[in-house]
Structure formats: C-alpha cells, structure tokens
Amino acid sequence: MMAMDGKPMLEGIRVVDLTSVVFGPYCTHILAELGAEVIKVEAPGAGDAFRWSGKAAATPGMSPGFMAINRGKQSVALDLKAPDDLACMKALLEEADVFVLNVRGKAVERLGLDYDAVRGINPNIIYAHCVGFGQDGPYADLQAYDDVIQAATGTATLLPRVDGDPRARYLPSLIADKVAGLHAAYAVLAAVVHKLRTGEGQKVEIAMFEAFSHFMLLEHMAGLTFDPPNAPVGYFRQIDPDRQPFPTRDGFVSIVPYTDEAWPRVFAVLGNSEFLEDERFATRKARTVNLPLLYREMARLTPAFSTAELVAKCHAAQIPAQPVRDIADIMDDPHLAATGFFSRQEHPSEGGYFAMEHPVRFAKPLESAKRHAPRLGEQSDRIRAGLKKQ
Numbered sequence: 001m002m003a004m005d006g007k008p009m010l011e012g013i014r015v016v017d018l019t020s021v022v023f024g025p026y027c028t029h030i031l032a033e034l035g036a037e038v039i040k041v042e043a044p045g046a047g048d049a050f051r052w053s054g055k056a057a058a059t060p061g062m063s064p065g066f067m068a069i070n071r072g073k074q075s076v077a078l079d080l081k082a083p084d085d086l087a088c089m090k091a092l093l094e095e096a097d098v099f100v101l102n103v104r105g106k107a108v109e110r111l112g113l114d115y116d117a118v119r120g121i122n123p124n125i126i127y128a129h130c131v132g133f134g135q136d137g138p139y140a141d142l143q144a145y146d147d148v149i150q151a152a153t154g155t156a157t158l159l160p161r162v163d164g165d166p167r168a169r170y171l172p173s174l175i176a177d178k179v180a181g182l183h184a185a186y187a188v189l190a191a192v193v194h195k196l197r198t199g200e201g202q203k204v205e206i207a208m209f210e211a212f213s214h215f216m217l218l219e220h221m222a223g224l225t226f227d228p229p230n231a232p233v234g235y236f237r238q239i240d241p242d243r244q245p246f247p248t249r250d251g252f253v254s255i256v257p258y259t260d261e262a263w264p265r266v267f268a269v270l271g272n273s274e275f276l277e278d279e280r281f282a283t284r285k286a287r288t289v290n291l292p293l294l295y296r297e298m299a300r301l302t303p304a305f306s307t308a309e310l311v312a313k314c315h316a317a318q319i320p321a322q323p324v325r326d327i328a329d330i331m332d333d334p335h336l337a338a339t340g341f342f343s344r345q346e347h348p349s350e351g352g353y354f355a356m357e358h359p360v361r362f363a364k365p366l367e368s369a370k371r372h373a374p375r376l377g378e379q380s381d382r383i384r385a386g387l388k389k390q
Contacts, residue, residue: 008035009362013192015098016089017041017073018113020048022146022174023208024102024130025069026181031098031188032072032371033358039092039383040070040374044077047376058350059375067347067373071355076384077377080111089113091387093121097195098188102130106141115203124201126191130184134207144208149176153213154233158220161239179215180208242295245324246302252324253307255298255314260284263294265317269310270301347372 013036017028025040025048032038042048047061048070054063076092078085093099099118101108108114108129115127129135132144147170150156155176156168184206191204219238223231237243245252257266263281267273275281275297280290287294302310307323314321325333331342331354342354350372 010034010036010192013037013097014095015039015100015188016092016096018089018099018101018103019130020102021050022065022069022177023180024100024184025050026178027128027130027184027188027206028073028100029069029071030181030185031100036098038073039379040073040075041078041080041089041092042075042376044079044377047075047077051376056350057353061376062350062373064353067350067353068356070373072371073374074379074383075374075377076380080113086111088384088387090121092383093118093125096122096125098126098128098192100128100130100184100188104141104143105129105131105135119201122201124195124199126188126195126201127203128184128188128191129203129205130180131205131207133209135205139209146170146174146176149180149208149212152209153216154220155212155216158234158239161234162241162244164241176208176212180206180211183211240292240295242292242299244295246299248302248305248307248310251307253302253310254320254322254324255302255310256320257294258320260287262319263287265319266298266314269313269317269319270298271304272297272301345372349375 010031013031015028015031015036015038017024017038017040019025019028019040020042028036028038028040040048046052048066050069051061051063051066053065056062076088078089080086080089093113101113103111103113105114115129118125118127131140132149133139133142150170151168153176156170159169159171160166187204187206191202195201219235220233222233222235223229224233245254255266257263263276264273267275279286280293281287305313311321311323330336336342339357341357341359343357344352345355346352
C-alpha cells in the first residue's frame with residue numbers, strides 16, 4: 001500500500017520473522033502487504049511446518065496455505081543451534097526495526113534471543129512475542145494450537161448450544177490463530193507509531209488465549225457481565241437454533257430481519273403478511289419473545305421460492321439477504337469478480353495461481369502484494385552476503 005509520497009506505507013521498516021504456521025505468519029503477512037521488508041527465518045530442511053499443510057503444485061513445501069500467508073516475504077534458512085547461523089540471526093536483528101517470534105519463552109532464552117538479550121543487540125527494537133498464553137499466568141509454558149484455544153475459551157461449546165448435539169466441536173476454521181494474528185499486526189503497528197514519536201522500541205506480548213477470549217466474549221459473555229449474573233452466557237441471537245439459513249426450492253438462503261421494522265416486509269415478501277396479526281407478534285416485545293416462532297414460519301415459507309428469486313425480492317424490499325454459496329464456488333461470486341478480489345498471478349517456480357487482494361483499501365494502490373511467497377531459503381545467499389558486507 002502506498003503512502004502519499006508514492007512509497008509503500010511501511011517502506012523502510014525491516015521485520016525479522018521467526019514465526020511459523022498461522023498466528024505469527026498472519027501478522028507478518030499483513031505487515032508485508034503494507035510494504036514492510038519481512039525476512040522470514042526458517043529451519044533448514046522442512047522449514048515452516050505450514051509449508052506442508054496442503055498439496056503443492058510443483059515444489060514440495062509450497063502448499064496453498066503457505067503461499068497465501070507468506071506472500072511478499074523473503075526466506076532465509078538458518079539453524080539457530082549452529083553458532084554461525086545464530087550469529088547471522090543476531091546480525092539481522094541488529095539492523096531490524098521489528099522482531100516477531102512465536103517461539104516459547106524457555107526455548108527463546110536457550111537461544112539467547114529473549115527480549116533482554118535482543119535489546120542488548122538493538123536497544124530500540126520492537127520485540128513482538130506471539131505466545132499461546134500470557135507469560136505471567138500458570139499456563140505460560142503450555143503449548144497452544146487453534147484447537148486447544150477453541151477448547152479453552154469455550155468456543156467448542158457454542159455449536160452444541162445451537163443444535164442440541166452435546167458433543168463439543170471446533171469451528172471449522174483456524175479462527176483463533178487468525179484472530180490472534182490480527183491482534184499482533186495492530187499491536188506491532190501501534191508500537192511502530194510509538195517508536196516514530198519517541199524513538200523507543202519496546203516489548204509487545206500477544207497471547208492467543210487472551211486475544212481469542214476477548215474476541216469471543218465481546219458478545220458471548222452476555223449475562224455474566226453483571227455481578228450477580230442476570231442472564232445465561234451466550235449471545236441469544238447467535239445461539240438461536242432457529243436463526244439459521246432457510247431452505248429454498250434449490251438450496252439455502254440467509255435472510256436477516258435485523259430490525260423490528262423489517263418483519264412486515266419479510267412476511268410480505270414471503271406472501272403471508274397475515275401471520276403478524278396474531279397477538280403473539282402484535283408488539284415489539286411480543287415479537288422479541290417469540291422470535292423462534294417467526295423464524296420457524298419463515299423456514300416453512302421459503303421452500304416455495306428459488307434462492308435467486310428470494311434474494312432478488314429481499315433486496316428490492318431492503319431486507320439483507322444472500323444465497324448460501326458452497327465455499328467451493330466462492331471464486332464465481334460476481335461481486336468479488338467485479339472488485340478484482342482474486343487475481344491470477346504467475347509464480348516463478350509454482351506456475352499460475354490465484355491470490356487474494358488485501359481486503360483493506362487505501363487511496364493509493366497496494367503494490368507490495370504482487371510479490372510471491374518464497375521457496376525455503378530462496379533469499380539465503382543474498383541475505384547472508386548482505387550481512388557479510390556490513
């Protein structure tokens with residue numbers, strides 16, 4: 001993304017990236033797309049484990065997920081247990097503005113890359129430590145993965161509240177990793193602003209457990225917000241078993257009568273305006289109490305329409321609605337096609353592939369996102385040579 005002077009917004013910001021999988025790499029992916037120079041440090045051999053998270057097209061270790069979350073970065077392969085490579089790492093840190101890592105605390109100390117040690121190398125560095133759990137709590141040294149965090153935050157108990165199946169289940173997304181990565185990205189940017197103002201770096205700790213707890217509990221803490229509690233946990237709109245996509249003649253549709261004023265328009269579209277004349281729906285309070293009955297009547301009526309027909313009718317009546325699209329068909333979405341969200345690019349070694357454009361738009365175009373994900377150690381020789389010349 002370009003600043004008003006025509007340069008990428010974060011041009012001149014060098015980030016040393018000692019992260020793997022999704023949490024940390026999602027943070028540094030965003031920084032790279034904003035124009036920062038991101039040097040990804042990987043272990044020789046297999047590299048980042050996420051390189052192997054899916055089927056590669058040409059080069060082993062170039063999975064689709066890895067290519068998506070590591071675009072715009074450089075890769076240097078360093079064995080940090082080898083003295084020469086550790087010295088190379090420290091030389092990189094000496095010239096860095098930001099160090100992002102997701103290595104657990106004790107392992108970082110053994111490598112001599114804890115905050116105090118790195119600050120001794122570079123007093124003004126921004127040290128962003130992506131951890132599973134806050135380092136001042138009893139879980140500090142535990143491992144954390146997306147599934148573990150979904151379990152620990154209670155997220156795995158949300159679907160049972162919706163469908164009545166008592167089995168705890170994960171949401172089918174690396175949602176905790178990605179949410180924590182977003183928190184890490186804005187935290188680093190805030191620290192960069194602070195450094196620009198004061199000249200001082202600092203340590204920033206981003207804990208996945210705390211970040212995802214904050215994210216999920218904003219609505220789901222609900223009645224537990226008050227002391228004593230005045231209602232159960234869980235935001236009622238999101239765990240209502242009847243507030244789900246509605247069946248149509250040829251699929252499913254999402255219709256959201258979010259405001260009370262929308263209900264007459266919804267039932268007019270569905271051809272049953274008389275339904276609201278029932279005393280159970282005569283007032284706003286009554287409609288709120290009987291929301292499940294409203295949703296059930298909608299579900300009874302929607303199969304008389306095709307999905308496209310219902311969406312068109314809802315849009316004409318100013319009712320939020322979208323077809324339920326199979327995720328496999330998302331690249332056919334006309335809006336995403338019109339906005340250029342997916343772009344076909346040509347990777348030097350992997351051939352043609354589709355990349356997603358950055359979802360945030362600025363007045364100046366984003367150029368840094370045109371760079372591809374690196375092969376393992378692709379820039380090792382150049383980066384090492386540059387350090388030797390310093």
